[in-house]
Structures are given as C-alpha cells and as structure tokens.
Amino acid sequence: MTDEEKNGKQIWRDIGWIAREVNSTANREWRDEHLGDNRFIYVIRVLEHPGIGLQELATAIGVDRTTAFRAISKLVADGYLEKRDHPTQSRLKVLYPTAKSEGLKYRLFRFESDTFDAYLSNLSDTDVQTLKQLLERVRLTQLTQADDAKKM
Numbered sequence: 001m002t003d004e005e006k007n008g009k010q011i012w013r014d015i016g017w018i019a020r021e022v023n024s025t026a027n028r029e030w031r032d033e034h035l036g037d038n039r040f041i042y043v044i045r046v047l048e049h050p051g052i053g054l055q056e057l058a059t060a061i062g063v064d065r066t067t068a069f070r071a072i073s074k075l076v077a078d079g080y081l082e083k084r085d086h087p088t089q090s091r092l093k094v095l096y097p098t099a100k101s102e103g104l105k106y107r108l109f110r111f112e113s114d115t116f117d118a119y120l121s122n123l124s125d126t127d128v129q130t131l132k133q134l135l136e137r138v139r140l141t142q143l144t145q146a147d148d149a150k151k152m
Contacts, residue, residue, distance in 0.1 A: 022115060029111055033104065034078050039071050043080050043101050044108050051094045053086065 027036040035043060038061075045060055046052060052060075058068035072095065075081040079100045086092035097105075120128055 039075055042071055042075055044112060046081055046095045047097050047101060047105050050096050053092060053094050
C-alpha cells in the first residue's frame with residue numbers, strides 16, 4: 001500500500017471525481033430549465049420540505065448562507081421558488097415551491113433517483129449501508145471540526 005493510499009488521498013480524489021461527474025451530468029440535464037450550477041438541488045429540497053427556512057436549506061445542502069442566498073434569489077427570479085414570511089418570526093423567510101417547480105417534481109425526483117441508482121448499481125445492499133455509515137461519520141467529523149473552528 002502506497003503512502004497516498006494510506007492517507008486516503010485517492011479516496012478524496014475519487015469522491016471529488018464522482019461529485020464533478022454528477023454535477024456535469026446535472027448541468028447538462030437541467031440547462032434548458034436554468035437549474036444548472038446545482039440549483040436543481042435547492043428546488044428538490046424545497047419540494048421535499050415546503051416552508052423550509054433559508055438557513056436550514058443552506059445547512060441541508062452544505063453551503064454557506066451567502067451562496068444559498070444567491071442561488072435562492074435566482075430561483076425566485078426564475079419563478080421556481082417563492083419566499084414568504086415565517087409564520088411566527090416575521091424577520092425570517094421561508095421557501096415554497098411554485099407551480100413551475102411542481103411541474104418538474106417528477107423529473108427532478110426521477111433524475112436524483114436514477115443518478116443514485118446508476119452510481120450504486122454495482123454495490124450490494126450491505127455495501128450501500130456501509131458506505132452510508134462511513135460517509136456519515138466523515139460528514140459528522142467535518143461538521144464538528146467546522147463548528148470548533150467557528151468558536152475560535
């Protein structure tokens with residue numbers, strides 16, 4: 001085993017390659033609807049969780065608030081999302097899908113499902129569960145480290 005293999009460098013390269021490949025495929029698929037640059041992910045999450053807050057959506061997607069705000073602003077301008085006042089905290093905004101988003105719901109969910117199925121097709125159910133658990137551990141480690149860094 002090489003030093004690169006021991007320290008996980010190739011794992012991160014592979015994860016990066018997969019992420020870029022999925023992003024490239026998504027950008028081609030959603031170009032005509034102006035949902036490239038991962039904007040389709042925001043629409044999917046709002047369709048799954050109507051009334052989600054901006055900060056909650058940013059956290060769920062794993063981006064900072066500024067990045068989320070820019071993407072959301074474009075989606076509102078393009079007619080995919082609607083901002084409303086939070087029901088109990090008027091200074092906060094929540095997001096809802098529009099009829100335009102609802103019209104793409106089946107295609108969006110199907111794209112996401114088909115993409116996952118394609119990338120995981122050679123793995124057994126046990127392999128998928130193991131991969132899920134390992135990625136969750138890595139994600140939690142990173143979230144903990146990011147929180148610690150913010151406290152400094």
